[in-house]
Amino acid sequence: MSMKVNPPVLSNDKTYERYKQELLAWCEITNLEKGKQGIAVALSLPEQEKLRIRERVFDELTTDQLKAENGLTVLITILDKHLGKDELVDSLEKYEDFEDFKWKETQSITEYISDFDSKYSKIVKKNMTLLPEILAFKLLKCANISKDERMLVLTGMNYERKDTLYEQAKVSLKKFKGSASGGKDSLENSSDFKLEPTFLAEN
Template sequence: MSTKINPPNYNAKLKSYELYKQELLAWKEITDLDKKKQGVVIALSLPEDDESKIREKVFDQISLDDLKKDTGLTTLITFMDKHLAKDDLADSLAKFEDFEDFQRGPNQSIQDYVETFDAKYRKIEKKNMKLPSEILAFKLLRRAKITKEEKMLVLTGMNYENKPTLYDEAKRSLKKFKGEMCDSDKISASIGSIKLEPAFLAENEEAGYSRNRQKPFHYNGKGDFSRGRGNFYSRGFNKSQRGGQTNWTRGGSSTVKKSINPKGADGTLLTCSSCGSFRHMMATCPHSWENMQERVNITEEEEVVMFTGNVGYHYGCINCAVLDSACSSTVCGQLWMRSYVDSLSGTDKAKIF
């Protein structure tokens, strides 16, 4: 079966000479073109407008008879090596610096980051610069720009005892636990470009509450509206007649003014660093840990509470536990563990390690 594949084109703006040479050698292995014609065909395919003027140099310095020999392509490649190939030491340094300086971009997905990192490493590996697998794994995690918690989660999917495969495990674990750039990352990346005015926030907060939380209004015939069976009443509705139909519309404006945080130096609205609210700061946040401590009785004693309102053990649930299969590990307190082990038979105790 005849194999007809066009030879690769050289374009210094799109690919390096090293890559072009590899493609050229691959083409040489599979082409059906006669060896006496290969050198001439490749010489004619060289660009005329390249800064190196490589095509002009080839036809000026290599005779057509040499290009027409069985070794014509080899002669041509040797000539191009002298004029286009980089100094091996300089090329190695450039590839090493390109690998060392690479870090994950702000909007780059984990998938793309891992593939780019690996591709840059393979280039220096071809230059006989091979790094230990564990060093590569740690470089991969360090430059991924993930949080400390996310980094620890990725480490749970790696087996440090098997160091030769640690780099491959790091790539798999990073893709598994981080994967593609999640929606929350995309939202966080775009939130800085959105400017929320206090009036807009307040208006839409009330509208959202009314739309999602309130029940339909019921007129009680006294100028008030009740909401369902509750005791909430809302005044300020206007009654109008049109076409024999009674219409009720909200009139006036609310006299209740909720506080809104001031703007920062950059003109954006300040938010609570604990819960993200634009109504208060962390000092008065009801959800902050410091304020919750004032309302919660914290004890150093270990107790097991199996349902809300119970104090101490619920004896129907002793030695029972809930295992979350989505967690990387499951832990328990010493008190529970001692109680559980004491309840086992001698045979079962021997299986515990």
């Protein structure tokens, strides 16, 4: 099914990787014939920016190249050359962004989990994955919760079901650390949940 949709816009607040992803999605739904897609996208590129990417495109490609059946593919190759990152460097940056991520005081626990998921999804796309139990424990560690809070969150998780442990951790963390609507309640200040020394000793 095709639709009349303008090509995505490349802007300063959008990474090239995201722009390219949107561009490929646009190709799947546009009703614009292939011979016009390259030119349409080239003309949608910004002019007033440091790299002057539209100028570079028209300097390196002819109109005939852009209006060919593979015009958009050729254009993307040029964009990759000027805007794309080295695959290894990009993978390292995404891994470090995930590895260094921790909960911030300005975030609700729901926002923290959402950001954690987003950063993990980016490294999964680079073929880097963690076992569910490792991912669950990292989620708790990076949440900057106290030992008592962590022990209480663990009571809501079943370690025998390792394949779903990460999903369990998210549900339990939301339950005990903050509401799903974005509350920032701390267990340390909650009168509803108290861990007694005997409970900790037994668990």
